[in-house]
Amino acid sequence: MFSDSHRQILDQANLNFSADQLARVTELLANQALINAAGDEDLIAALEVANALYRAGAPIVSDADYDFVYLNELKRRQPEHPLLHEVEPEPVFAGKTVDLPVVMLSTDKAYSREDIERWAARIEKAAADIGEDFRALTFKVTPKLDGYAAYDDGQLLYTRGDGRKGQDITRVFERGLQVAGQGARGLGAGEIVVGRRYFDENLAQHFDNPRNFQASVIKEKELEEHALKAIADHAAVFFPFALLPHWSGPWSELIADFEAIVQDIWHKVDYDVDGVILEITDEPLKQYLGATRHHHRWQIAYKENLATANVKVVSVTPQTSRSGRITPVAELEPTRLSGALLSRATAHHYKMVVDKGIGPGALIRLARSGEVIPKIEEVLEPAEPEVPAHCPSCGHELIWDNDYLICPNNLACPAQISNSMEHFFRVLKNNDGFGAATIKKLYEYGIRRVDEIYALTAEQFESMGFGPKQSQNLVE
Template sequence: MLTAEQRAVLERSGLTPSRLSIAQIEQTAAQADTAQLTDEQLVEFLQICNALYRGGAPLISDYDYDFVFLQELRRRHPNHPYLETVEPEKAFAGKTVTLPEYMLSTEKTYSRDGIEKWLSRLEKAAEQCQVDFASLRFKATPKLDGFAAYDDGHVLYTRGDGRKGTDISRVFERGLIVAGNGKRGQGAGEIVVSRSYFDSHLAVYFENPRNFQASIIKEKDLEEHALAAIRNRAAVFYPFAVLPGWEGTAEKLREDFEAIVQEVPKMVDYDVDGLILEALDPVLKSFLGATRHHHRWQIAYKSNIETALVKVRRVTPQTSRSGRVNPVAELEPTRLSGALISRATAHHYGMVREMGIGEGTVIELTRSGMVIPKIERVVAPSLPQIPERCPRCGSELIWDGDYLFCPNTTKCPAQIENSIEHFFRTLANVDGFGLKTIEKLHAHGVNSVFAVYQLDLPQLQAMGFGEKTSQNLLSELQRSRNVAIEDWRFLGAFGIHRMGLGNCERLLQHYRLTGIFDLSRDDIVSIEGFAEKTAEAVVTSLTTIRQDFMQLYQLGFNLTSTPLLSEQRQNSSPIAGKVLVFTGTMLKGTRDDMIRDAKRLGAKVAGSVTGKTDFLVTGSEAGAAKINAAREKGVPILSEEEYLALIGADG
């Protein structure tokens, strides 16, 4: 059935189905059957599927879109206009603007034979334009499964219909960085999120990375977990021009094809659904040109997308740090895209209940490239397998919307272990305390982060850790207290509900760390960015963690205080209250160090140059786009040496 999110995407897209009912849309998607569709209904269904895919809430798989529905339209009407145009992105409202250059779709093939036909066409074209085909260079890069955009150095555009897009430069103002060399103005690329970061930080909020990538483009203020992903540089704009890849001749491409297909997608930690092959010779590219839909000198290879019908053995519940119980479908082992798959995540127990996922359920499982297996649809439902009690502590579970929660927040082993692991992972200055180590500690009665810091060498050895391992663990614990860390990161390590790292920093810009436990809901609501519900949750959570926090705080961590906004306004620093942008490689410290010091001196640090920027600070290999933007807007440009002299740190 169409989810509330899918309906919302269609509404934002301005797509109101007129030839298909909702029931027909759902049935067509579930059965992947075109036989009952008229030509007009087929086109409308394609438009709906495209809008949902680009809005982050796909209805069908890429394979079904390309090889069932699009192929059927091609069979019926080979020259249909829909086949000759770029599938439009309508999911984000806003004034459309002309793109600096066309952003076309890419011709696709799912077979080695398709690549051979493409190479043959290019060989004939090379003969016609008198280019030596044997010496031609080809490039293969990962086909990112993100949100397509174009950066001209001043504006970031959505792809739109390939000719006109929407200005989404706001994502750079929110701190989004450019992957690779960090320079703006490198043309077409995709907004993507690190696969590993998504799995560990965002999977509880979003069903898939595409869903998240669509969310960070929205005009409204971002939720904290989205801002945190940008701040942690897990979400980036990746220009195609700087993607890693393979390069060689057509002969080497044919010779090493299988190895290239296997290795190139692994070169990045982002969702990839195949690879892009392109000829590099400018004469040949100019000769071949493009259709209204795609460049003839380029092709996408997506044969590593596979679909299989798989039987569910059982649905296993797993309790998270927050107490949310997540369903994992245990499957009959099935090989997909070269990997043996035995598990797939069902997003929440509401999905399990509605779709009928349990022992014996037959699901359609898809895997694309390096992407984690996804339950595409339920083919044969069965009795949903929903737990009544927490799998770790036995507490009776409670429903909250589509989610099941364990209410035993203080004694549930899973919540304790995951909370301890979250603390050390958030501090990010300590090694050795992964989940396996923490599970072992907890099995020997270690129930809190404070208890971890009380351990000594005999205790660790008595738990089964070797002498060297025990000494390393104790050294890491000491290091975590000695190394300077921001107070907002320390606060964020406690996993306060609705308090990601950005909200922690925002709170500590108004109140000292040890004073936040006496704040009222109204105190927090008065801070920009905190709504009433968030404030209520924060006050409740602070009360819950107060004792644990004070115990750890008194251990003497080396905390760097966040400058209070009230003090920043009185700060005599020449950059107090100023908006700074840093670009390039700094010689006297990392850019992160300089940003941290600038904030300490009362400055605000932004990611892109705007009319509100006071100084652009440039290191070596500074981004030309930012320098040009500063010149156009009359923003003073300082070298690293000039900046250090300004703040009195040039010695």
């Protein structure tokens, strides 16, 4: 698995393992399934190896696997491990390091809308602390460039290094590298990037990936002809974050239109982008929020979780939704994906189950992107599907409505009625206590409508078997 150049990178990064351990680490990085059995020491070594190779432009595992499988496992075992809280170093080059003009930190990462909302809640609390109006704050969203991090103080250009000490790479400007969009020098932090299309058309035959090329642009040795040409063609540039296209506005607008804004900003530039950066612009609040050793608290990266896995379907369970549509839920052989153990996935509708052959024994590709129950992306090996004839809740005969199998018994189907009542309280937000279990109990006692729930007294709740305290809470 490791080539000579891989070994050279590990040597330069001072990662020296015994041959035995290196063999175990190699195997662990090649096969995620070994992670549960791996010792802590091997897991940490695997992370160090993967990180060093990634930073040197020779990745051996995908970013998603690194984050969600290996790093996540370390987080589970040792939440305080320094690897989780340090700025990931850029590759080590021979040559001396110098103090950076400013500390360059990493960015905290979020993989779901909920993570982003939690971050905003911390901002809101901090704003209240210093008497600022959260609703008046400006949020800014920019593409998260996946290039080579550097800092331009107008005189010198530095690598990020360990965030405090970096290396002088001003030579890349002497080689003719331009600031993106004919921008000026001295605009601070940014990334050395190369145009995606240009890379595909002119550089892909010389470099495995853009990261590889970006790392090569800064090397001390003289550049190859095609690298110099990419610089002369202004395809490779230094892109200061200050010049990035952005969205800005108040939190209420951002969260109301979150997916659309993220998609729009993500695709605004023709460089490799691996997420978007969200931040606030209010200087006093930024100062008040400050930073950890690892990241600024006023800024967060939103990344999509693109991990996929191939898994076997054990069976498909029909579930009646509040609209009467029957949702096919595939029970799976338990699989670790994005650091979570998954055992169920949904198909869009029963037409898909029939057309694609999602039956017991089928092999499917699963993708997880933040939601609790992932969706089936693709069927790799179909199997004979099972289509239910009757509603699993009320037993009524099912009928087809375009692609959907539905239970037409809207007025008396227990699943439809309880799911509707549950949905009502979920949308209402102050749904304290009215979860699935409570609704199920109420249904058993003949409650069919939300207004009937509102009419109940504490005594009536108690007579249904709820405790006195809970009954009082439910009334309130």
